[in-house]
Amino acid sequence: MPKKQKSFFPTKRPQGRRPAIAEAALAGILVLLGVILLAVTITLTALYSTPHQLYISVGYLSLRIILAVLLITAGSYFIISLLWKVGVSRERREALVNRANEIDLLNEFRRRREDLPTVPVEAPLQGNVLPYRLRCSQRNLWMLISSATMSVSLVVIASILFPTAIVSGPSANPRSLALVFLPIICAAALWFLYRFFRQLLKLTGIGPSSIEISQYPLFPNSKCTMRLFQPGRIRLKVLTVWLVCQEEATFDQGTDIRTERRDVFRQRLFRKRSVDVSPEHPFEIEFDLEIPDRAIHSFKSANNRIQWKIIVQAEAKKWPTLNRTFRLSVYPRTATETPSVVRL
Amino acid sequence: MCEYRLRAVEGLAVHAIEASVVWIAGGKGSEDIGVHFFQRISKDAISPSMLQRRHRLSTVLPESPLSYPGMIVQVRWCVRVRIFYGNDLELNQDHEFLLGDVQVPDSVTSNSTDSEMSDSVSLDEPDVSESTSAKASVDVE
Numbered sequence: 001m002p003k004k005q006k007s008f009f010p011t012k013r014p015q016g017r018r019p020a021i022a023e024a025a026l027a028g029i030l031v032l033l034g035v036i037l038l039a040v041t042i043t044l045t046a047l048y049s050t051p052h053q054l055y056i057s058v059g060y061l062s063l064r065i066i067l068a069v070l071l072i073t074a075g076s077y078f079i080i081s082l083l084w085k086v087g088v089s090r091e092r093r094e095a096l097v098n099r100a101n102e103i104d105l106l107n108e109f110r111r112r113r114e115d116l117p118t119v120p121v122e123a124p125l126q127g128n129v130l131p132y133r134l135r136c137s138q139r140n141l142w143m144l145i146s147s148a149t150m151s152v153s154l155v156v157i158a159s160i161l162f163p164t165a166i167v168s169g170p171s172a173n174p175r176s177l178a179l180v181f182l183p184i185i186c187a188a189a190l191w192f193l194y195r196f197f198r199q200l201l202k203l204t205g206i207g208p209s210s211i212e213i214s215q216y217p218l219f220p221n222s223k224c225t226m227r228l229f230q231p232g233r234i235r236l237k238v239l240t241v242w243l244v245c246q247e248e249a250t251f252d253q254g255t256d257i258r259t260e261r262r263d264v265f266r267q268r269l270f271r272k273r274s275v276d277v278s279p280e281h282p283f284e285i286e287f288d289l290e291i292p293d294r295a296i297h298s299f300k301s302a303n304n305r306i307q308w309k310i311i312v313q314a315e316a317k318k319w320p321t322l323n324r325t326f327r328l329s330v331y332p333r334t335a336t337e338t339p340s341v342v343r344l
Numbered sequence: 345m346c347e348y349r350l351r352a353v354e355g356l357a358v359h360a361i362e363a364s365v366v367w368i369a370g371g372k373g374s375e376d377i378g379v380h381f382f383q384r385i386s387k388d389a390i391s392p393s394m395l396q397r398r399h400r401l402s403t404v405l406p407e408s409p410l411s412y413p414g415m416i417v418q419v420r421w422c423v424r425v426r427i428f429y430g431n432d433l434e435l436n437q438d439h440e441f442l443l444g445d446v447q448v449p450d451s452v453t454s455n456s457t458d459s460e461m462s463d464s465v466s467l468d469e470p471d472v473s474e475s476t477s478a479k480a481s482v483d484v485e
Binding site: 118248249250252260262264295296301303304305331 | 367371372406407408417446448
């Protein structure tokens with residue numbers, strides 16, 4: 001019998017969307033309350049205190065600051081543990097302890113880079129079932145962090161502006177300025193809070209995908225096996241895996257620098273409807289991958305790029321579609337395998 | 345292996361000759377260039393008899409990047425010969441060649457872009473660029 005994990009929540013809870021929303025909302029609210037309390041406390045202390053006397057007693061002030069810090073810490077802990085619990089299986093948590101093999105893999109791929117300087121090295125990680133595990137783009141996580149940072153910053157500013165707007169002092173200028181900016185800051189804070197919770201729910205409801213591969217790097221006309229590991233606590237309407245080759249070109253347009261991307265190859269590797277996933281029963285499947293014959297290898301220069309990638313697309317009812325990208329290294333066939341290399 | 349010779353030189357003294365094998369990545373994006381092989385013949389080594397004979401350059405081509413006729417990114421290889429004259433005049437000529445047998449994959453999608461498809465670059469015709477009016481030419485074979 002597997003050992004049950006300790007949890008602050010009741011052990012028997014319904015599966016599905018509601019627990020994810022409740023936990024994420026509670027964690028976010030705790031952080032916000034802590035931030036607001038801290039910002040208001042510091043603002044009021046600055047406005048009402050004199051050099052000789054604080055506006056409240058030292059004990060009460062300390063209590064409020066400690067409470068605010070506890071709320072922020074607790075909320076942050078719940079968010080991190082929620083992301084961790086949903087996204088990482090027990091076996092992988094234990095396997096993460098031993099990272100020595102990953103360093104060996106990285107060194108091996110760094111040596112290959114010296115032979116093929118224009119082929120970008122996307123060094124994989126050690127897999128659990130298959131030999132290699134592809135690295136996932138961190139774009140979704142950075143979006144979460146950036147929206148969290150912006151929303152917390154704006155909430156702090158709004159928490160400072162609010163008492164400033166209502167306090168009556170000798171000069172009305174700070175008050176009038178605060179009254180002007182407060183609605184704008186509050187609107188911006190609400191927008192970023194909405195984006196933060198949306199992204200958090202996306203990541204916790206639809207857990208982080210994991211792709212493992214039997215062979216790496218790949219070559220044109222090479223075949224291998226892929227394994228998809230999809231955790232979460234949601235019913236997915238459609239789960240699709242794509243193989244994509246994308247060209248990327250960067251150019252100057254006036255004073256701007258623009259980047260254009262174009263998919264030149266897209267192949268569906270796997271698709272399944274009505275997929276139920278839970279932390280106890282994540283979805284796992286194996287399927288085949290074949291790089292087309294005479295396909296271009298991965299390429300990178302200062303302004304031009306050719307990139308192969310695996311995209312896992314998860315759609316759920318009333319949830320935003322989530323795309324996760326895993327970069328692939330496709331190497332050129334060796335000169336010995338290519339019969340006619342040069343044609344003048 | 346590649347050979348080149350100067351067909352005719354009139355009125356101007358050749359100060360230097362450079363021969364290189366380069367790859368050029370471009371298309372929609374800004375051009376990137378990689379030099380695989382480079383050879384320079386300085387003024388001291390240049391003589392009338394030397395200019396008239398064929399010159400050979402030989403190099404082992406790398407495994408990448410391969411020639412690629414993409415939609416917005418193209419990679420092409422060429423032998424480039426550049427002749428430097430006095431008064432900052434120079435003449436250069438490229439002779440393109442194909443490395444590898446890469447094709448754009450069959451399954452092309454109309455996905456994810458907000459721009460029109462660009463014209464493909466012809467790789468068959470050598471790109472001759474003359475930056476001066478000097479009466480000279482370079483044959484690259």
